[in-house]
Amino acid sequence: MANPWCRLWADMPNDPKWRTIARVSRQRIGDVMAVYVHLMVCASNADERGQTHSFVCEDVATALDLEEENVTAILSAMQGRVLNGERLAGWEKRQPLREDGSAERGKEYRERQKAEKERLKAEGEQNQTQPNAQKRPDTDKDTDTEEKITTKAKSRAEANATATRLPADWAASAEDIEFCKTERPELIPAQTEQRFRDYWIAQPGVKGRKADWPATWRNWVRNERAPHGAAAGRPAKFDPTAFVNRGRPQPGSPT
Numbered sequence: 246m247a248n249p250w251c252r253l254w255a256d257m258p259n260d261p262k263w264r265t266i267a268r269v270s271r272q273r274i275g276d277v278m279a280v281y282v283h284l285m286v287c288a289s290n291a292d293e294r295g296q297t298h299s300f301v302c303e304d305v306a307t308a309l310d311l312e313e314e315n316v317t318a319i320l321s322a323m324q325g326r327v328l329n330g331e332r333l334a335g336w337e338k339r340q341p342l343r344e345d346g347s348a349e350r351g352k353e354y355r356e357r358q359k360a361e362k363e364r365l366k367a368e369g370e371q372n373q374t375q376p377n378a379q380k381r382p383d384t385d386k387d388t389d390t391e392e393k394i395t396t397k398a399k400s401r402a403e404a405n406a407t408a409t410r411l412p413a414d415w416a417a418s419a420e421d422i423e424f425c426k427t428e429r430p431e432l433i434p435a436q437t438e439q440r441f442r443d444y445w446i447a448q449p450g451v452k453g454r455k456a457d458w459p460a461t462w463r464n465w466v467r468n469e470r471a472p473h474g475a476a477a478g479r480p481a482k483f484d485p486t487a488f489v490n491r492g493r494p495q496p497g498s499p500t
Contacts, residue, residue, distance in 0.1 A: 251289035254339055262326050270322035272315055279309050280319045281327060288333050288340075295336035297328075408454035411445040421462050428463075431471045441465050 258278070267274045287300045302320070306313040320328065327334050417425070417438040425434045441462060445453055455461045 251285045251340055253285075266319065266322040266326060270315075270318040272319050272322075276309065276311060276315065277319050277322075280305060280316055281323070283308070284323075284328070284333060288336060294340065295332050297331045297333065300331075408451075408456045409458075410453050411442065411455070411458060413446060415442050415446075415458075417441075417462065418459075421459065424463060425466045428466055429469060429471070432466065432469055433472065436472075437466060437469055440469075 263274050263277050263281075266272075267277045270277065283305045284297050284300060287297045288295050291297070291299060302313050302316045305311075306316045309316075324330075417434065421438075422434045425432055425437055429437075445455075445461075447453075
């Protein structure tokens with residue numbers, strides 16, 4: 246069987262009545278409050294709750310290490326303030342009935358817990374029955390990738406179908422030569438043409454096939470390495486020492 250309960254009101258520790266009772270009884274405030282707590286326990290355990298018939302000053306004095314006359318003085322000062330005869334004032338307002346609905350509250354709590362478990366279980370089962378819905382984005386992504394690969398392969402196949410090899414007697418056209426002179430004036434068109442022809446004729450298999458040889462020529466010209474020195478059409482590198490010593494006789498030369 247559960248122990249009976251009694252309740253304190255929120256501002257009980259700071260209630261100014263304790264100071265008044267302590268002053269009238271000439272006792273300490275802490276002793277006054279301790280005696281009142283014993284009164285509340287006594288009233289809570291009484292057959293008629295709120296009554297303090299079973300309160301014994303001698304027992305309370307022993308429990309609190311006080312003199313019996315001190316407890317009696319406190320009880321006397323409490324009369325009309327927190328004690329009306331043998332009944333605590335305000336008991337009905339502050340204390341609930343013995344059957345305060347704790348069983349009903351416990352039952353409601355258990356029902357809420359049960360409902361919450363059932364809800365979580367239902368959500369888990371629903372998530373397990375829809376695994377494919379979560380994987381659809383990945384499936385769509387894989388499909389897009391496959392389509393891109395197929396399109397790229399198709400384009401490459403079409404390009405290979407129209408590609409041809411460079412004829413063995415290929416020669417740069419007038420437009421090709423003009424492009425070389427305009428784009429890379431430092432190049433020698435005849436040498437560039439010869440290197441281009443020799444390179445691509447020597448390439449085996451698919452690597453030697455191109456769909457657009459004029460475009461291949463233009464890219465070759467753009468990427469061609471320039472010849473070295475003035476023979477390539479570029480001025481010789483400036484030599485400051487030679488410039489300063491120009492016109493001067495060199496050592497060992499006849500004066």
